[in-house]
Amino acid sequence: MSKRQVIKEKPIIKGKQVTSRGEEDYIKAIYKLSDEAEGERVTNHQLAVYFAHTAQTVNEMVRKLEKKEMLVYQPYKGSVLTTLGMEEAVRLIRAHRIWETFLTDKLGYAWEEVHEEAEMLEHLTSTKLADKLYAFLGAPEVCPHGNYIPALSDLKRDDLDTCGRLKLSKAKKGKQYCLKSVVDDKALLVYLNSLNIYIDLCFKIIERDLVSDIVTLTYDGRNTPLSGAVAQKLFVCEVYDAEDNA
């Protein structure tokens, strides 16, 4: 009733979020972890390790997301995303990969530089913006790391990272392969740069030492040994049109 109320005149619009940044990060993490691990449920412990959060914090976040019906949580068992949660995760992953593609293809970023930027931008990307960007990019199939850019309706997680592809660590000696995707890990990407390894590079496996756990590839006329740890993060397709360059 006082004149001071006049201050309330202009209610500037602000981003009204249904899910906050933190919540979105949890949804994405659950989506990813439920794929990496064999089981479907993601335990609170896994999330605690992933985010370096305490058990209590994880518990609170999971309970909050449960109330919002983004996931179903069973104490001592873990969480499974609901369809709503999956949709949210796919929306974020789609935006993430679209931004990564934009940053490399249009702005000339290196593939190891795009993750952090995309990680921020994805959270403010409306469906409209994502779709327009995607069209502008020419509807690319994959991001700079070779992972599929899912459509919003595309909730099948298996397709996203590895469908039709083989871990290099499971490839066979003597055969030829083409690199199709890599895990989005900065140190790995920088390392691959130093070896001149990139998406769509074709090579032959000339050695696979199970004791030392080293795979040796041939490309560019030279031999390159890769540790099992690295080989596990590279996904390849077999190539049949033989043509040696050793």
Add this chain to the structure above:
Amino acid sequence: MSKRQVIKEKPIIKGKQVTSRGEEDYIKAIYKLSDEAEGERVTNHQLAVYFAHTAQTVNEMVRKLEKKEMLVYQPYKGSVLTTLGMEEAVRLIRAHRIWETFLTDKLGYAWEEVHEEAEMLEHLTSTKLADKLYAFLGAPEVCPHGNYIPALSDLKRDDLDTCGRLKLSKAKKGKQYCLKSVVDDKALLVYLNSLNIYIDLCFKIIERDLVSDIVTLTYDGRNTPLSGAVAQKLFVCEVYDAEDNA
């Protein structure tokens, strides 16, 4: 010392911000308001109205920004940005206008749709990203609303919105003008759309009624009356190569 500490293993990187979203909004607001009003100092009251925040909140934010040396505050007088604060404001305005240009020029957004998106994106735009985007856009001079895109070193506020331009409300009857910029106000932009008025449109003023406060323009072979309120939000340059289309 307990085994539970193992949880602390993986400290995922997060955006470490020097200035938060809220602080950045205050810096931008002070920058803008110190230009719009005649005086240089921006009072807490102005900020309270602008954000629809309470006096207490404004006070807290201003004091916080003062501690960070982004501004100098004099109780009962108001705030002035320091060079540091100005740089921050220009960085944000630059990012804002670059995003607006990207959204319209590359993604086909309408000029009334870009403000909100840019308002969010600007806060996560590193100098590197802004510069790359800017180059990608072909180093445009102005945003879709005709406002100059400042360089980071460009702290002169006067140039940004009106340099060398005239408010349409001060234009003279009988002369020809070209629309150079408009205030970024959604309702206004939609209204201008309906009149087919856009940046770089040239027209002649055929009437200026001081009593009714209406300016009448001629373009596209028709006469269009504009209220003083609208005319105040349009900035024009005089055009000398005469050519009637009335």
Add this chain to the structure above:
DNA sequence: TCAATTCTTAAGGTTAACCATAAAAAGTTG
């Protein structure tokens, strides 16, 4: 100049997203 008005600020509250400590509950295993 003094009363009215406006501005500032102290005190204390809220919510979100984190934290630690510690107890209670469930699972695991010898």
Add this chain to the structure above:
DNA sequence: CAACTTTTTATGGTTAACCTTAAGAATTGA
């Protein structure tokens, strides 16, 4: 199945960004 480990959750704390109420200080104008 008892002991041990892990997981959950209650309690209580922190900071940031907001809020209200209300007191106190400065400005203004008649």
